[in-house]
Amino acid sequence: MIRTADKHSKILEAAIRVFSRKGFFHARISDIAKEAQVADGTIYLYFNNKYDILISLFEEEIGKIIMEVKLLLESKADDNPREMLRIFATHHLQMMDDRRELAEVLQMELRQSNKFMREYRNTKFSEYLDIISGIVRKGQELGVFRPDVLPGVFKRAFFGALDETARLWILSPDHSYSIHETAEQISAIFINGIIQPAAR
């Protein structure tokens, strides 16, 4: 052992790579151990079981993403809800493209997680979605977004649109459209869809 080098995150990073390659169910603990250059048993010193690795991974990574995008929104969008949607879209797609392996894991496993881990409520993910509904509410207060759009519906529609688009890239990584072009398209559709006609 040369260095202790934070095994916890070393294992999580290895897990992202392995889960993205094989999917959660086909990934063996021994695969993750090998990838993290650690013994099989060591993993159990840091995590309770295989699911716990996946959940920790969600919490930590989505947590980071939330931080990033909140910072970006505060620093660049000075209270302009249209701009905020555009920034959110661009950041989401950019992140999915930069971190392909993480994106695959989130794409594939996030949906399942509620299924087989009944007790796990995925609060970080809800928090991520709530950034969108927050933007909508702000836009409605400022009178630039139509008041009849339900923020709770909009947040899912907007996230779903981005997520499904990102899925295309993951499945066939040679995108025909650029990130900015796509983020632009999607936010344009939604902004035109939600904007107050008077404000146009």
Add this chain to the structure above:
Amino acid sequence: MIRTADKHSKILEAAIRVFSRKGFFHARISDIAKEAQVADGTIYLYFNNKYDILISLFEEEIGKIIMEVKLLLESKADDNPREMLRIFATHHLQMMDDRRELAEVLQMELRQSNKFMREYRNTKFSEYLDIISGIVRKGQELGVFRPDVLPGVFKRAFFGALDETARLWILSPDHSYSIHETAEQISAIFINGIIQPAAR
């Protein structure tokens, strides 16, 4: 043996229930067999293996959905692309709500399928998405939709929005919004987003 009663579809229907309850990986062949009132071995007379059940299920069920929605579009939307989007959205959500168990399976497993069944290309699903891009192209030809919207991006965004919304219902079946209200909201956002300003 009283009746031969089409074991193939009896097994598929059982599989939908079991997969929706436990997820593909946790579902045992013996669970499906019991649910279908059939011996474990019988399943292998109709399907090659566990994956084959899932793939057959996708193909057949998505095939039915495609048929339904195409019929509906032909009979009710007489060449009005705005109306077509509204019909597609309503039909999709209605179907996900009527067939909760199927919806769960599609939601949870469709994403994964490309992962662990590398060879399976999921052509039926593409066909379903292409209905949307077809509507967009038609709208652009007729001059009611903006020509700068990319149909290939729009189809994913629209589907993604519907799919993510449906997911909410699956996770917490006591919807706060009605199907029609939601379908209305989503298609309104997208129609406003894609419509040619002149045509407004």
Add this chain to the structure above:
DNA sequence: TAAAGCTGGCTGAATGCTCATTCATTATTC
């Protein structure tokens, strides 16, 4: 008419493989 033989669908217990998890042992650190 009845017994005997066939046939193809169906059965479900047995097989064999794949791991997640454990824990006695070993290495490292202070």
Add this chain to the structure above:
DNA sequence: GAATAATGAATGAGCATTCAGCCAGCTTTA
């Protein structure tokens, strides 16, 4: 020389898949 951290072989549970045999109904034979 404790105490702490890490190791990895052994355990045992879980389950997809197989296949030898069963059975219902039909055909042939006497």
